[in-house]
Amino acid sequence: MDDISIKNNKKHSKNKKNTDLLIVNNIEVVYNHVILVLKGVSLNVRKGGITTLLGGNGAGKTTTLKSISNLLASERGEVTKGSISFENIDVHALDPSQLVKLGVIQVMEGRHCFEHLTVEENLLTGAYTRKNNKEVKYDLERVYNYFPRLKDRRTSQAGYTSGGEQQMVAIGRALMANPRMILLDEPSMGLAPQLVKQIFEIVSQINKQEGVTILLAEQNTNMALQYAEYAYILENGRVVMEGSAKSMRDNEDVKEFYLGISGKGRQSYRDFKQYRRRKRWL
Amino acid sequence: MSVELLNFIETVLNGLMSGIMYSLVALGFVLIFKASGVFNFAQGVFALFAALTLVGFQTGQVPFSHLINELFGTKLHHWYPEIHSFLAIIFTIITMIVLAWIIERLVLKHLVNQEPIILFMATIGLAFVLEGIGDLMWGSDVKVLDVGIPSGGSEWLENATIGLAAEGSEYYGMYIDVLNVWATVIAVILVTALALFSQYTKTGRALRAVADDHQAALSVGISLRTIWVFVWAMSGFIAMVAGIMWGTESGVQFSLSLIALKALPVLILGGFTSIPGAIIGGLLIGVGEKLAEIYIGGLFDIGAIENWFAYFMALVFLLFRPQGLFGEKIIERV
Numbered sequence: 001m002d003d004i005s006i007k008n009n010k011k012h013s014k015n016k017k018n019t020d021l022l023i024v025n026n027i028e029v030v031y032n033h034v035i036l037v038l039k040g041v042s043l044n045v046r047k048g049g050i051t052t053l054l055g056g057n058g059a060g061k062t063t064t065l066k067s068i069s070n071l072l073a074s075e076r077g078e079v080t081k082g083s084i085s086f087e088n089i090d091v092h093a094l095d096p097s098q099l100v101k102l103g104v105i106q107v108m109e110g111r112h113c114f115e116h117l118t119v120e121e122n123l124l125t126g127a128y129t130r131k132n133n134k135e136v137k138y139d140l141e142r143v144y145n146y147f148p149r150l151k152d153r154r155t156s157q158a159g160y161t162s163g164g165e166q167q168m169v170a171i172g173r174a175l176m177a178n179p180r181m182i183l184l185d186e187p188s189m190g191l192a193p194q195l196v197k198q199i200f201e202i203v204s205q206i207n208k209q210e211g212v213t214i215l216l217a218e219q220n221t222n223m224a225l226q227y228a229e230y231a232y233i234l235e236n237g238r239v240v241m242e243g244s245a246k247s248m249r250d251n252e253d254v255k256e257f258y259l260g261i262s263g264k265g266r267q268s269y270r271d272f273k274q275y276r277r278r279k280r281w282l
Numbered sequence: 283m284s285v286e287l288l289n290f291i292e293t294v295l296n297g298l299m300s301g302i303m304y305s306l307v308a309l310g311f312v313l314i315f316k317a318s319g320v321f322n323f324a325q326g327v328f329a330l331f332a333a334l335t336l337v338g339f340q341t342g343q344v345p346f347s348h349l350i351n352e353l354f355g356t357k358l359h360h361w362y363p364e365i366h367s368f369l370a371i372i373f374t375i376i377t378m379i380v381l382a383w384i385i386e387r388l389v390l391k392h393l394v395n396q397e398p399i400i401l402f403m404a405t406i407g408l409a410f411v412l413e414g415i416g417d418l419m420w421g422s423d424v425k426v427l428d429v430g431i432p433s434g435g436s437e438w439l440e441n442a443t444i445g446l447a448a449e450g451s452e453y454y455g456m457y458i459d460v461l462n463v464w465a466t467v468i469a470v471i472l473v474t475a476l477a478l479f480s481q482y483t484k485t486g487r488a489l490r491a492v493a494d495d496h497q498a499a500l501s502v503g504i505s506l507r508t509i510w511v512f513v514w515a516m517s518g519f520i521a522m523v524a525g526i527m528w529g530t531e532s533g534v535q536f537s538l539s540l541i542a543l544k545a546l547p548v549l550i551l552g553g554f555t556s557i558p559g560a561i562i563g564g565l566l567i568g569v570g571e572k573l574a575e576i577y578i579g580g581l582f583d584i585g586a587i588e589n590w591f592a593y594f595m596a597l598v599f600l601l602f603r604p605q606g607l608f609g610e611k612i613i614e615r616v
Contacts, residue, residue, distance in 0.1 A: 069501065071497065071500055071501060073394075074394050074496070074497060074500060074506075095505070096500045096501060096503060097500075097503040097504065097505045099503075100502065100503030101503065105501065105502065105503070106501045107501075108497065108498060108501055112495050112497060112498035112501070113495075113498070114490065114491045114494040114495055114498060114499075115494050115495075116490065116493075116494050117487070117490055117491060117494065121487055121490075122491075124484075124487060125487055125488060125491045125499070125502050125504070126502050128484065128487075128488055128502055128503055128504050129502075129503040173502060174502070177502065177503060
């Protein structure tokens with residue numbers, strides 16, 4: 001565990017401060033005034049890069065993203081401690097539409113297309129906060145360039161398109177807001193491996209060509225680590241590990257717990273459970 | 283043409299016209315239901331309130347005059363003798379927009395993401411509060427509303443149709459209320475405008491987006507609160523139109539709020555989520571009622587079928603096509 005700092009975010013943030021677009025500092029999130037979901041999460045997202053949040057079900061990935069984009073309020077959740085800043089602006093108190101104007105947009109888990117709107121109308125809703133129609137038109141073409149398949153299906157109702165197409169619509173819709181940062185929540189959910197790869201390729205292209213910073217929450221650790229440059233692992237509402245994607249890929253624990261490969265060959269399940277208990281981070 | 287056929291045509295025409303009046307009320311329901319998933323029980327009271335306010339402005343009544351007089355011993359009743367109805371309508375529209383804004387502030391804002399039944403209960407409460415405020419503001423006497431829309435039978439139609447019947451038969455021409463013709467024209471304009479608006483403008487698109495998925499709409503930067511104020515103001519406007527029509531026909535009185543109950547079967551027939559559905563549903567109910575009254579009623583020699591036939595039709599529809607004729611089919615994919 002040489003190059004991985006565990007619970008050592010402070011040191012990291014000092015080194016990288018200048019290039020960090022988004023800084024989440026020790027936030028705590030409570031739902032319904034009682035359920036503590038995040039117990040002090042800190043992250044730094046480098047400008048222009050892909051940073052990924054990994055972790056199992058219920059680890060707090062979605063909650064982290066929603067507390068950044070401030071969609072928590074409508075689910076009766078709130079950030080009770082800590083701070084979130086985007087380009088040194090405190091975004092804690094902004095509502096989602098102000099954040100979208102600022103350049104932060106979330107692509108929600110499970111796609112959430114507007115089912116009864118056509119594909120093109122869906123994309124256009126992404127530009128709701130923008131005024132310049134010419135630019136919007138130009139951007140629509142740009143989105144169609146990334147997703148040629150959407151151009152073919154532009155007039156069909158989004159509810160009747162396939163899961164992959166809906167994911168494309170969701171990502172394209174976010175692009176239409178001309179964002180500087182996309183919070184991408186589990187784009188691989190429910191998609192065939194081939195499609196997952198395709199989506200990830202496009203996301204990485206968008207990141208490189210448009211310079212859009214991406215914070216990606218994923219359960220598909222293998223894929224996420226291939227495309228991201230930096231990763232955080234969340235468990236039970238805490239960041240338990242962080243490091244560059246490469247170092248994560250080589251880390252024995254990550255391999256074992258999240259990638260399902262172990263250097264020691266086949267193990268008995270009994271041993272494995274023992275090992276896991278010993279290696280608990282919390 | 284035989285007299286029977288002419289009578290039938292007259293009945294259908296009259297049914298269509300009164301159906302349009304139901305549709306006007308139903309439209310307001312559909313708008314709010316689509317955008318916020320709320321069945322706005324207060325829609326009828328909205329119409330009443332709008333009509334009361336309109337008469338109040340028109341005749342220059344001082345709002346809350348009874349209350350003020352009672353408290354301070356003054357003798358206020360009118361600001362000014364009378365103003366042009368057009369001006370009064372503008373003021374009423376402004377009042378309805380302010381009302382929508384207040385409702386969003388006081389009620390809806392606090393109920394985001396709550397169960398539909400909770401929102402429904404809130405609108406029932408709203409209906410009673412608003413009825414009370416209307417009473418307090420403008421008094422509870424029956425008022426005459428006249429904004430210059432002509433009413434009464436159409437002589438032109440009577441004269442034009444009197445010659446259609448066969449020679450020698452006793453036929454005096456068709457009777458149609460001109461007010462209903464106006465209501466039809468206004469409803470057609472209103473619906474066309476609404477359809478164009480929601481199809482081709484950015485705000486219209488946002489409205490439909492909100493109707494589909496609140497959370498996703500929030501995530502792309504659509505402000506739910508602005509949209510809600512907008513929708514409630516718009517259905518306030520439609521309530522005003524309905525209030526004007528019904529008020530002109532039968533006077534502005536508190537039973538006007540009960541037209542909401544007439545809109546219910548219309549909605550069940552047409553589907554809660556469809557604007558064309560509200561229109562077609564209203565027409566079907568209107569025609570159905572009139573035909574039932576005359577032909578079924580005539581057959582069995584019973585009266586007042588008109589009063590319950592709409593609910594009977596609604597019941598049949600609920601049994602066989604619960605989403606209504608034009609209700610949105612639920613799109614579901616896994």
